[in-house]
Amino acid sequence: MDAREDLPKISVETEQDWRRLQRNISTAFLGRLDLELQSQGASHDIDTFLPHMNQFLDTLFAITRPNLRINGRTTEEPPEDDEEMEPFDEALDRHIWSLSDQRLKWDREIASRRRTRPAEVEMLVHEIHNQHRDVDVVDTTQGSDPPDVDDHTLDPEVEETFVNAVAMSAQLSQSISMVYERANRFPAVASEVKALKP
Numbered sequence: 001m002d003a004r005e006d007l008p009k010i011s012v013e014t015e016q017d018w019r020r021l022q023r024n025i026s027t028a029f030l031g032r033l034d035l036e037l038q039s040q041g042a043s044h045d046i047d048t049f050l051p052h053m054n055q056f057l058d059t060l061f062a063i064t065r066p067n068l069r070i071n072g073r074t075t076e077e078p079p080e081d082d083e084e085m086e087p088f089d090e091a092l093d094r095h096i097w098s099l100s101d102q103r104l105k106w107d108r109e110i111a112s113r114r115r116t117r118p119a120e121v122e123m124l125v126h127e128i129h130n131q132h133r134d135v136d137v138v139d140t141t142q143g144s145d146p147p148d149v150d151d152h153t154l155d156p157e158v159e160e161t162f163v164n165a166v167a168m169s170a171q172l173s174q175s176i177s178m179v180y181e182r183a184n185r186f187p188a189v190a191s192e193v194k195a196l197k198p
Contacts, residue, residue: 009067009069009074010064010067010069011069011070011090012068012069012070013070013071014070018068018070022057022061025057025060029053029056029057030053033050037049072089072090072093
């Protein structure tokens, strides 16, 4: 799920702009009410409808307030003086959210790879082991000596892969010993933590 709101908020520059919008909406509602009453020949009943219309508009603006952003700030907290607020940089805000979304995407991809790559490596190691075992079985059944391999005939790509595999095996042996040590310490730490609980 995206870190941002599913529905963007209504953005206005200043509190005065919001008040002007409220006045314009109220004027438009009053004009529409007057027009409807005149078309029905009941323009003298406007005083009866005005309190209901004002109550409706107040409710409408109260509902709208949490979905409003004035100068980049949500309006759920009380408004501040416009002189104290710096102008909101909408482009910077979009860039920040874009970077945040990108970071979340990379975090998800890394987490996905952490779940799948060990199984892939394990399967690859098993396949290589089986291939070498099959070759050894064929060599022992045929009784032939292993062919002499000249150092200069190795493919550079194979040699580079071998060097990388050797380097990774050293790192793997170090990390396995650290994980093994942590696993051995776990029961002692768990009993200490249980002893700390009231």
